[in-house]
Structure formats: structure tokens, C-alpha cells
Amino acid sequence: MTFSIHSLLLASTMLMPAVAAAQTASPAPTSPSATPPAGVAPDAAAEPQAAEEQVEVSTPGGALEGDIVVVGRNIPNAVRATPAVVNILSSADIARTGEGDIAGALSRVTGLSVVGNGFVYVRGLGDRYSSSLLNGSPLPSPEPLRRVVPLDIFPTSVVASSLVQKSYSVNYPGEFGGGVINLTTKAVPDETFLQIGGSLAADTVTTSELGYTYRGGDYDWTGFDDGTRRVPGAVLAAGAAGRSVQTADVVGLNNAQTTVLQRNRHLPANFSYEASFGSSTDLGSVRLGVIAAAGLSNTWRTRSSRQQLTDDPSGGLLSDFQTVLTDHRAVVNGLLGVGLEFDEHKIRLTNLYIHDTLKQGRLSSGQTANIGTLPNGIDPFKVQNTNWFERELRDTQLVGEFKFGDVSLDARGAYARTKRNSPYERAFTYQYNEGLGRYTNTLTGLQSASVAFSALQEELWSGQVNATWNVPFDRPLALSAGYAYTDTTRTSSRYTFRYQTRSNSALSDAVSLLRPDYLLSDFIIQNQGIYLQNTSSDSGTAAYDASLRVHGAYVQAEGEIADGLRATAGVRYESGDERVVPVGAAAGTRIQNNYWLPALTVTWNFASDMQLRVHGSKTIARPQFRELAPQLYQDFESDRLFSGNPFLKDSQLYNAEARYEWYFARDQRVSVSGFYKRIDDPIEAVAFFPGGASILQTGFANAPRAKLYGGEFELQKYVPLDTIGVDALSTYRIVAIANYTYTQSSITAGSEAIASPLSGNQLVLTPANVLLRNGGALTGQSDHLVNLQLGLEDKERLSQLTFLFSYASDRVTNRGPVAGGGGVRLPDLIERPGVRLDIVARQGVSAFGGQFEIKAEARNLTGTGYREFQTFADRQVFTNRYRLGRIFSLGASVTF
Numbered sequence: 001m002t003f004s005i006h007s008l009l010l011a012s013t014m015l016m017p018a019v020a021a022a023q024t025a026s027p028a029p030t031s032p033s034a035t036p037p038a039g040v041a042p043d044a045a046a047e048p049q050a051a052e053e054q055v056e057v058s059t060p061g062g063a064l065e066g067d068i069v070v071v072g073r074n075i076p077n078a079v080r081a082t083p084a085v086v087n088i089l090s091s092a093d094i095a096r097t098g099e100g101d102i103a104g105a106l107s108r109v110t111g112l113s114v115v116g117n118g119f120v121y122v123r124g125l126g127d128r129y130s131s132s133l134l135n136g137s138p139l140p141s142p143e144p145l146r147r148v149v150p151l152d153i154f155p156t157s158v159v160a161s162s163l164v165q166k167s168y169s170v171n172y173p174g175e176f177g178g179g180v181i182n183l184t185t186k187a188v189p190d191e192t193f194l195q196i197g198g199s200l201a202a203d204t205v206t207t208s209e210l211g212y213t214y215r216g217g218d219y220d221w222t223g224f225d226d227g228t229r230r231v232p233g234a235v236l237a238a239g240a241a242g243r244s245v246q247t248a249d250v251v252g253l254n255n256a257q258t259t260v261l262q263r264n265r266h267l268p269a270n271f272s273y274e275a276s277f278g279s280s281t282d283l284g285s286v287r288l289g290v291i292a293a294a295g296l297s298n299t300w301r302t303r304s305s306r307q308q309l310t311d312d313p314s315g316g317l318l319s320d321f322q323t324v325l326t327d328h329r330a331v332v333n334g335l336l337g338v339g340l341e342f343d344e345h346k347i348r349l350t351n352l353y354i355h356d357t358l359k360q361g362r363l364s365s366g367q368t369a370n371i372g373t374l375p376n377g378i379d380p381f382k383v384q385n386t387n388w389f390e391r392e393l394r395d396t397q398l399v400g401e402f403k404f405g406d407v408s409l410d411a412r413g414a415y416a417r418t419k420r421n422s423p424y425e426r427a428f429t430y431q432y433n434e435g436l437g438r439y440t441n442t443l444t445g446l447q448s449a450s451v452a453f454s455a456l457q458e459e460l461w462s463g464q465v466n467a468t469w470n471v472p473f474d475r476p477l478a479l480s481a482g483y484a485y486t487d488t489t490r491t492s493s494r495y496t497f498r499y500q501t502r503s504n505s506a507l508s509d510a511v512s513l514l515r516p517d518y519l520l521s522d523f524i525i526q527n528q529g530i531y532l533q534n535t536s537s538d539s540g541t542a543a544y545d546a547s548l549r550v551h552g553a554y555v556q557a558e559g560e561i562a563d564g565l566r567a568t569a570g571v572r573y574e575s576g577d578e579r580v581v582p583v584g585a586a587a588g589t590r591i592q593n594n595y596w597l598p599a600l601t602v603t604w605n606f607a608s609d610m611q612l613r614v615h616g617s618k619t620i621a622r623p624q625f626r627e628l629a630p631q632l633y634q635d636f637e638s639d640r641l642f643s644g645n646p647f648l649k650d651s652q653l654y655n656a657e658a659r660y661e662w663y664f665a666r667d668q669r670v671s672v673s674g675f676y677k678r679i680d681d682p683i684e685a686v687a688f689f690p691g692g693a694s695i696l697q698t699g700f701a702n703a704p705r706a707k708l709y710g711g712e713f714e715l716q717k718y719v720p721l722d723t724i725g726v727d728a729l730s731t732y733r734i735v736a737i738a739n740y741t742y743t744q745s746s747i748t749a750g751s752e753a754i755a756s757p758l759s760g761n762q763l764v765l766t767p768a769n770v771l772l773r774n775g776g777a778l779t780g781q782s783d784h785l786v787n788l789q790l791g792l793e794d795k796e797r798l799s800q801l802t803f804l805f806s807y808a809s810d811r812v813t814n815r816g817p818v819a820g821g822g823g824v825r826l827p828d829l830i831e832r833p834g835v836r837l838d839i840v841a842r843q844g845v846s847a848f849g850g851q852f853e854i855k856a857e858a859r860n861l862t863g864t865g866y867r868e869f870q871t872f873a874d875r876q877v878f879t880n881r882y883r884l885g886r887i888f889s890l891g892a893s894v895t896f
Helices: 017-022 091-097 102-106 233-241 522-528
Strands: 002-006 054-058 086-089 112-115 119-122 130-134 159-165 179-185 193-203 211-213 262-264 270-283 286-310 317-342 345-368 381-404 407-433 438-440 448-470 477-500 531-534 543-562 565-582 589-607 610-621 633-635 640-642 651-665 668-680 683-688 697-702 705-720 732-748 753-755 765-767 784-794 799-808 811-819 829-831 834-847 850-859 866-871 876-882 887-895
Touching: 054 179, 086 091, 091 102, 091 159, 091 784, 091 799, 091 834, 102 112, 102 159, 119 130, 119 179, 193 286, 193 850, 211 286, 211 317, 211 345, 233 448, 233 477, 233 531, 270 887, 317 381, 697 753
Parallel strands: 130 179, 640 697, 683 811
Antiparallel strands: 002 054, 086 159, 112 119, 159 179, 193 270, 193 887, 211 262, 270 286, 286 317, 286 876, 317 345, 345 381, 381 407, 407 438, 407 448, 448 477, 477 531, 477 543, 543 565, 565 589, 589 610, 610 651, 633 640, 651 668, 668 705, 683 697, 705 732, 732 784, 753 765, 784 799, 799 834, 811 829, 829 866, 834 850, 850 887, 866 876
């Protein structure tokens, strides 16, 4: 149900001109039947309440619908009013952080960290243990390695609010190990508005510095290919059939536009544009509204990365390369919403489109253990890569919310499709020829040229219906029930080829000296009889089909069981059928399970401004498609190969939490909580060297058990400055928002037999302590997460200056590789996120009949870089280490 949560920011509508136009400020409602909790005087409960921001949240089901209000001596906070443990980011909260995408804004929430490309970890549990919803409906993923959608593809300009719920309630899907993140898009406005804005940004490591790029197509700056990268049918047919591409079909294959890596000594600045419009009108008793938004952004990032690899227990290097790579990211987004309101009913149709493309150029120079640096100090190898990763999300949702007296009904249906297309992943390896004094590529041995074509499409149909009866009883009581259905299907393929001569002999010296596009010119291909040798994985692993069908039904009761004591209890029954079938292979994976998933939350309002919550539940986590599929996939972010384990099984989680909350003043609070989770059969990433090869590959295995526990602290405090005697600051206040999360986790791995990921499609049982370190932390878990927002803001107009500090301690990204025939396990791979300091300033100005907002940002002022490493007795081996720049941006928008 969609409900308005009054977040009690006294002047937040004044701080957000665009939101003020799109969402109407209104006084907090009062209910004639509402009674104060024990110990609260009637006159305190009825004190006048000021205008507040309406935060629109669209979520499946829920017991007490409408404007949620807890009556107390202080005007309470929305987080207090909800029956579960939640964090809510309103438009004003998101705007204060200045983040451009929702993943960045969520990184400021207690217990949340963002890992990799926009994947949110909740309390140290990886993204696979949580779920993401859009307006209460699930989303498919465009990522080959995951089933969850990366949240960095969602611009904050299309998001009205973000709700993070950490304690399970049965109206949500059962895959809720860490929590659920529910994004709500902007709703139909009450007033007509038009907003236009843009920004420019400079990165001290990238902007106007040296980078590597390639021509591509004419429209690459938009993120759309103009047909340059169209893949010939003969190539796709050969890839699917597992056969080579003959010379006649290699001739004419796109070459120079996707092959020639070029220096750009002055990379451009980052920029973004956005526009939105909303209006509504009354047609008799029906209110009709529409909202539309669109945006385009271009960002550049260059990294000079040290990449080392070892299979030696003493830390001796297997390879050591310095790689310079430049990412050009273009994001196009659009939102169109239409809404109807009549009587107490609402119908909303939302269409969302996001197109996110990464164009990447890479140049590496380095050595291997068997061919070290040459006597004259020259690196023996140079490797060039050009890539194009194109992701797309289309989502259409229809939501109806109806109220008939004491009975409320909401129904929602959605169709979403994601695509990922990565044609012409090109790689060239040149080796230094001391005799010629030049680098050569003979297309034999360690000298090579290859190309890969990968594509993924995922579709998700979902529907759900929820009903709530507010029982006419002496005490507040709501009974609710619902049913939900999701059907997800995925097709994924990755075909890899290596260029070879007809006789598989080396090219002549004269030809091998040619640069990549000349080396693969039509003339050379025909003259040398070059063909594409299919190097895709064994038959059946280059492509797979997958599906997941889930039926879920729940019943829930929420009510006051005694004065000041409220409980929410429910149970969900969920039936899942998951399949992953490699194309062309006889065997596949099918996991069918049924679960009863109970949840209970009890809230004790033992004082007028304090309450205590306790919670217990059971949830699950299913293996992701990628974790089950045997297809080999190369992740260019980590430079590692990934392959699935078809013998994985579901994880089951048992959750407990206790939370103390003190709401000591209007919209101000302190909370302290402790949590504990026991996980049966958690899925962990395990690294290894396949078949003695010198490349690092990651597979997945079920650890026998794991536990995770910790605590959280939150503080939100405002200090008005109208008493210090400075007139210029009389309308200002200091804002202090701080949170800290402490987490510990450990894996139990003894002699229990588990399915090894090192054996491909063959079931081989291995003692757990061979692959996993007993007592080791779960991957992605940081012991310490700290966030601090300290700011100065005007309560009567838009004027803000905010300092944002964040810290995350070291976390495991991958279990240590298993090396050597004796199964020696090397140290875990550790990531060091470190400390970051950002500053955001926003100023509103009224002029020319519009509300202008000027925003200045300074990001990563600490200059914190990226480090991923292994620690040995006397040295560190860096699997990835590079600098990250300080980013300075200036933007402006106007709202009419």
C-alpha cells in the first residue's frame, strides 16, 4: 500500500523546491480514535503540529495504512511509527547527500555499504542476501554475476524515497537475509512544475589527464551503438554450435573502430543534464496527474592499477602488471507516470527506462614468473583490451490502492526486462622480441589476439494482491493477507574466439610487428588464412537458460495487545522452483523447495518518548543464476574469471534483533540495537587456479554454517542557532546525523563434505576446511562502518553546507585461492575501503519567476584509493591497487 510518512522535518519542503512542487506539505493528521500511549497526557498528544514533508513510500501490503501516526508527547518520527526496523531516505535526505545515484545515497544509511558497481551490502551480508524492489515490485538484473539489480543505475532524480527494512515482515519476499531496499519513484504532483538542471565535474586523476579510448561508433557519447558493433549471424551461429569461424566470415568483421586504442591526453570533464515536469487536473471527482523525467550523464574515470597474482604460499609472484584503463560511462534515463485519485482510491501507472553503458580502453605492461623483466628493464608483455558493456532496464508497473471503509486492498502487477550486451570484447597480447627490438604478435604461444561476444536478457513478470482489515475493536488491530507471484527467466551467452593462422603457424616478423588493426586487416586475414578458433568453454557451458518461479502467500496481524505494547506477527508460505540449464548439455540444475517463514516483532512504548523492539524471523537466500551456471565469465572490474557450481543449495537464515529508541525531541532520536543471524549453508566465493593455469578463477561453495552478530548506533540531532544572538544565523540550525555499525561473522568449516566448485559439472565432495577457513569472516563483511553528516542549514529557505564522513574497515572479497596439488589455501583477498570525506553545498535563489538551486560538491577529499591485497609473512601482494581522484562539481537547476 502507498502511505504518506510524515518525517517531521519542519522546513524540508522549503529546502527542496522541486519536491515542494511535486509533493504537498501538509500538517500531520490527527485521528479521533487515536489514544495516547500509557503515561502521556491528553493535552500533550494534542499539541499543534507544523507543516512537514510528505514522503511517498510504495510497498507491498502493510497493516495500518494511511498516514501513520504515533501519538506521544513529542511529535514522533516515521521510523518510530513503522512496525519494523526501517531507515527511510526522503527526497530531502537524498538531496542533502548530493549523491547522483541511489547507491551512493544508501551508503550513508546505518549498516549499509556499497561494494563494487552499486551493490548494497546490509550489515555485512552480500547483495545476494537482500532484495531490491521498485514501488513494491521486484526487479530483474542486467548483471551476469548477480540476480539483483545494481543500484548505481538509478539516478536520484527519479527516486522520491528509499526505504531500507532490516527486520523481516511477511508481506515481503522470503529472500530477505540482510534486508530489503524498496525504491519509490516520484508520484503524481499536486501542482504543476517544470525543473531543468545540469552539472559539470572534474576528477583530479582523470579530467584533462592521459587516458585510453577508441573510436567505436558516432553515438557512443550517448551510450547507444550506431550499428558499428553489430555481430554477424555467422559468428553467433558458430559460437552457439561450438565451431570455428572460417576465414571468409572473418573478413569484413568490424575491425579498426573496435580495435585501435588511442591516447587521449586531455580527457573531458564529466557532465549531466536532467529535466522533469509534472501537472495534475481535476476531472469532476477524479484527479488526474502526470509526471515525466529524463536525464543524460557522461562520466570518465582513469585508473592506473597494480595487478599482481600469486599461487605461492610464500607470496612469490606469478604475474605483475601495471594496467591503465579508462572508463567512459553514459547513462540515459526516463520516467513517465500517470495517476488517478478518486474518493479514497488511487491508481498509478509507472514506466521507467534506464540505459547504462560503459566504454572501456585498457593497456597493460608487465611480466610473468617464467618470463621476468628483461635485462634492459623492459617488460616482456603488453596487453591491450577494448570493451563495451551496455545495460538496459525497462519497467512498467500498474498499482491500484483501494479503500472501502475498514477494508483496504492493493493490487500491483509489473513487467520488467533487463538486457546486457557486450560485443567485441577484444584482447591483444604482444611480447618483446629482443632480436628485433620491438613488440610482436605472431598469433602463437603467449602472443595472441582474441574477441568475445556476450549477451544477457532477463524478464520478470510479477503480480501481487494484499488486503487489510482494520478491525473495529477496542484496541487498534489490523489483519492482513496477501499473495504474490514472480516469474523470472534469463538467457545468457558468452562466445570467445582466438585468431589463428590456417596452419596454426607463427606470422612472419614483418606481419607480427603490425599494430592491432593492421594485424587483423582483411588483406592479412585473407593472405594468412586467419580464422577464429572457438575457445568457449566445453560444450554446454558457453550459454545457459535459467528461470525462477515463486509463489508466496502470507497472513499477518498487527495490533496493540496492551497499553503501550504493540505486536506484528505473521507467517509466509513460499514455494520456489529454480532451474539453470546449460544450452546443449544434458544435465542442469533444479532446486525445488517450500518454506514456512514466520516473523514476530514486539514494540514496547514504555515511556512517552522511548520504545523497545524485539524481533525474530526465519528467511532464505536462493543461489543466484550465475552461481549455478557453469558458464565462464570474465569480470573486467576485478580481472577475474567466474564459473558456477551446479550443486549449490538454498541458504536458510534465523534472525534475532533487539532495538532501543529514544525520540528526545522533534525529529531527533537516538537508537541502539543488537542483532544476530545464524546461516545454514551460506554461499561463499572460492578462488582457485584451474588446471594449474596461471589465471585466477572464482567459484562458489556452500559453507556448512555461519553466524553474524553485531550492533548499531544512530543519532540524529538538530541544534537551532536562534539563541546565540547572531541575527544572520537566527534561522539556521546545525544538523548532526551519525551512525556506527559493528559486525562480526565467522564460518564454520570442519571436515563436513561439500560440493567443490573446482570440478566443473562433476559432483566431487571435498572437506569444507580444504576450501574455506574455519572461523573466517563472510565475504563482504566489514567489522566497522561509520557515517557522519555534520551540516549547517537554513530552516526557512534552501541553504545548506554538509560535511559527509564515511569509514569502512577491511573486508574479504574472495576466499584465498587453493593452489598446488596438495590443496594449499592461500590468504584471503582483502579490500580496504578506508576513509572518505565529502562536502556538499546547496543554495536556493528566487529569480525570474523560478526557484534556482546552485550546488557545489567536493568528493573524496581524503584522496582514498582502492586496495585489494593478500598478506603473507613478509609481504603484501596487490591483486588491485589504484588511485581515486578528488572530484569537484558545480551544478544548477531551476524549477518553475
